[in-house]
Amino acid sequence: MGLLIFPDINFLDNDLYSTSEGPVTPADLITFVLIISFSVLLFRVLTIYLRRSLKDRISKDVGEPILKLIYYGSLVIVFIAALPLIGLNPSGLLLAGGITGIILGFASQNIVGNLVSGFFLMVERPIKIGDQVEINGTAGYVTDIRIISTLIRTYDGLLVRLPNQQVFTTNITNIVGHPVRRFEYTIGIRYSDDANAAIWLIKDLIDKEPFALQNPSPSVFVSDLGDSAVKIVVRIWAPVSEWFGLKTRLLWDIKCTLEENGIEVPFPQRVLHIKNNSGKKPQEFEGLKEGHFEGNEGVLNFEGRGVN
Structure with missing residues (x-):
């Protein structure tokens, strides 16, 4: 009849090493690992539950730092409380950690600066x-x-x-720190067009826009008389959530509306006046051949320079 051989589990009670807190056995190490593993799993599930519960009550930017603080703070507490199982004294570890932290702080000032700045970012927001x-x-x-x-x-x-x-x-x-935001256009029209009519058409378009705020009120006015156009400035306030859409849509609507009413955006123009001096007699320029001028005239036109 065969004999049943059971594994010897007494090795769990054997001493692995000894510390000032007493001997440490394999059972103590296994217990320490199980406690840490179970704590990580438990606090992670708790964090997920709290995140779902607080989703509709507080904003994400406030809830996430709180959840991270609870998660990592709880793990640190459990880790320190379980240290005696592996023969470490928490008070001695904290003292050694404090000294090590001071040394590392001088060696890694940028990391410490980032940690402090991260704390102030979460506080000041x-x-x-x-x-x-x-x-x-x-x-x-x-x-x-x-x-x-x-x-x-x-x-x-x-x-x-x-x-x-x-x-x-x-x-x-x-960009979205304030609930409303202003945008601005500068629109040029021809000098022959009616600026008052253009301003009235633009204001009418703004009044029809539901997201164009009336307080602060929009403003439309002539700002400058340019070289080839009368410049009209349009300033409108809108909610930050609708700012970009309103800005891109309204500019094209203004252009189309002005053109439908015969008001056009002019091209840059430059008018040149050419003076014809071909009626002058050649003897008037005899002084040029001798290399001197009579009187104080120091500027000659193109036709004058070309006479022999």
């Missing part, structure tokens, strides 16, 4: 996730604000990573 911004020549949508860097998706689909220190210390243009 000059930009939010989803905003259209222009930072240091990079324009696009803010997709994420992380601890060290900020991610921007440009208008042509490129993903740009900007260090937080660069973002915080440079000029930030938040």
